[in-house]
Amino acid sequence: MTPQLPVPPPLRRLAAAELRRLSAPAGVRYACYALPAALVLYAAVAYLTHDTDTAGAWQAAESAHRRYLAAATARGIPTAQVPPPATFFDDPRYLFTKAVFVDLRAVLSGLAVAALVLGIRAGGADWSSRVLLTLAAAEPRRPRLFAVRGALVTACGALAALLAAVALVPLLxxxxxxxxxxxxxxxxxxxxLALITLRGALLVGLIGLLGYCLGMLTRGTALALGITLAYLVAAERLLQDYVPSLTEFHLSGITFAVLNERLLMNVDRTQCLGQAACDAMQQGTTGTQAFTALAVHLLPLAAAAYWRFTRRDLG
Known part of the structure; x- marks a missing residue:
């Protein structure tokens, strides 16, 4: 008698089941609950740490200028080389059209890190618990299972980033x-602002997919997280030392370039934080170049993870 092969579930039911599995961990639920409060807190800090006392700020700038001038005179530095008081002026106001891009970049960068961790967990956690054996038995078409899980991680990350940006901008x-x-x-x-928001949502979704593929390839969260940490900590330094021309294409440089509004607006392009980000700024890395570099990171990893999952034993 020929054994009966398992009947794969409909695609909609498979997607619903995987979405429940993705959101099942308590940490994921708590993070979703905490995100709105974190956005409100972030905006509240921006409000409370700024004020409209420009007169006091100018007085502080002039005082700093006098101290600098006195120190320069004592060292014999010509007064013509002393910068003007405006150099010491720190505007205490929250200048929305400038600051909103900085704050949006900070929040979306944080969400990208969270999406990376979520993706690693979605791809790697079920291997150590051997849940993948049961899932593959219920859904024998492994390519569909791989694609549905990856698509859900990408979509959830992108949607969370989009909603966070839409909520944060009015608060700021x-x-x-x-x-x-x-x-x-x-x-x-x-x-x-709309373009940066859409770019950021796509970036967060793709970085979540990157984490998912890494988790599926390594078949474990610990190893995937270790590789990620080593890359984020060591790779930028190695690129600076040995291949400096590629520093801007480190993941931190890619993130900055995608979320950088200064190439799209006629504003100051000198302020940056981090070597990779500064290289991206100085080289004028565009969003298209940044996403192309991200694809160079993602596609080989996705291909290797897909091949291993579909062609190799699950044990």
Whole structure:
């Protein structure tokens, strides 16, 4: 008698089951609950740490300028080489049209790290518990299972980033209205803000997919997290030392380039934080180049993970 092969579930039921599995860990649920509160807290800090006392800031700048001038005179430095008081001025206001991009970049970068960890867990946790054996028995078409899981990780990461950005911008606008300025809002500003938001959502989703593929390839969360940590900590330094021309294509440089509004607007391009980010700024790395570099990271890893999952034994 011929044994009956298992009947694969419909695609919609498979996707629903995998979505429940993805959101089942308590840490994932708590993170989803905490995200709105974290956004409100972030905006509150932006509000409370700024004020409109520009007169006091100018007095502090002039005082700093006098101290610097006195020290320069004592060292014999010509007064013509002393920078003007404006150099020491730190605007205490929340200038929305400038600061919103910095804050959005910080929040989306944090969400990218969270998506990377979520992807690693989604791809690697079920191997150590051997749940994948049961799942592969219920869904013998491994390519479909691999694709559905990866698509859900990507979609959830991108949706979370999009919703976070849409919620954060009005909160930061409130900080600008109450403790700063909303000057400079025009059509170009909104177009650039919308583009950066969409780029950020796509970036977070793809980095989540990168983590998922790494987890599936290594078949464990500990090894995948170790590889990720080693890459984030050591790879940038190695690129700086041995292949400096590629530093901008480290994951941190890619993230900065994708979320960098300064190439799209006529604003200062000198401020940056981190070697990879500064290289991306100085080289003028565009969003297209950054996503191409991300694809170079992602596609070989995805191909290797897909091949191992579909062609090799699950044990």
């Amino acid at each position: 606008a409130g900080a600008g209205y109450g403790r700063g300025s909303l000057d400079g809002i025009d059509g170009t500003f909104w177009r650039v």
